[in-house]
Amino acid sequence: MDNRKLNEMLFRMSDIYNEQAIEFDNISGERLFGKIILNRIVNISYKNLKKNGCKKLGEFEKPLKTLYDENVNRAKVCLANIEYVCKLFENAEFPFAFLKGSYLISHLYELGDRTSNDVDILINESNIGLAKKILTDNGFRQGFVENGSFREASRGELIMSKMNFGETIPFFKEVDGRFIAVDINFSVDYKPMKDDSIITKMLSRTIRVPVGDATLVTLGFSDFVIYLCLHLYKEATTTEWVERRKDLNLYKFNDLYILFSEKADKPFYKELSETINEYGVNRECYYALYNATQIYEALKNKPDYEELLQNIKPSDIKYLKEIVSPMEKKIYRYEMDFLDWFSSDDRCANLIYDREYTE
């Protein structure tokens, strides 16, 4: 079975609405197993295989079930962490919003179907000091968890991350032998910001939803989807992520697919289209939403979705196959179609130098 066919199978396995039988055998199973883990779709895949009467799980049954149970447990821990961090920010006197997994795990996915390594919070850059104070006053420290141990970030690492990637080094706190990780975000394109007007707008229309005994402040639905698209685009089109093979994880497309399938109505499509055009983030959103249709064809059958794509489509779409190296200030491109690119075992080997750029 070639890589593309294998990935088509992977897409079906990751589709919570899939009703087709999935032919899982030892040969495809061996190759799929790693992909299922790397793409963070173990639980949905396991349920899909069971639901569609797959009798050939054989040797894969036990490890898949073990991972499935582990993800359910991890999701419970994630929920507890989200609730804990929500409470820390309850009295914050600056605008903020919890992003991505915090809302998705607690309000969209079944327990274990989506996990997250950290709690992401969006703030304005000018409020980093205040957010940092909340966290450090409550025992968080900036650094890295390596081989199960915490290592404090050096001054150079803190400056490097802030100056060149528009990110702060994650905050960690050890509780009962596990680490709670909080990531402070203040940039929508993950570059040092010159203008954070989009973030200010996003943070001016947040919504509040319950999580356990706490209140989760998150982005309004349109802004939430836009943020997912911006995040997906950035990681999918940056060489650093391609090299680490973290550029195209299926769970990110799955987030969009399920959100549109479960939550989108006609007024939402109109608002989303208008907001994307208002922010001028057509390239990023079109990339994510168009490529989501390559993976989940059911999206193509939604007339409102197709109309949305037409409304936000940039005039020039050559950029869809471009990968940027911010460090080298170079742009590379690939020449295969997106699904072959997704399926490629060595994406870096398929990159062709295109041009230099200046900011």
Added chain:
Amino acid sequence: MEARIIKVIQNMMNNDSDIDTNVDLKAYGVDSLAKVQLLVDLEDEFGIEFEEDDINQNNFSSVLTIKETISKYISE
């Protein structure tokens, strides 16, 4: 303060060439990676620690912008 800032840049770049206080430091070979070292060196020189809110490319683009940033922490 300007002279001290220029000295830090020259030492870091291992180059004694004149530096125009108003010119973008990229013109002197201080790229985004070198700026990380520059900030660490400036903190050592002036005995300060920049707040995260102040750590961005704009605040460290020229000798003048660096002087403005450092002025928040110490008076001349």
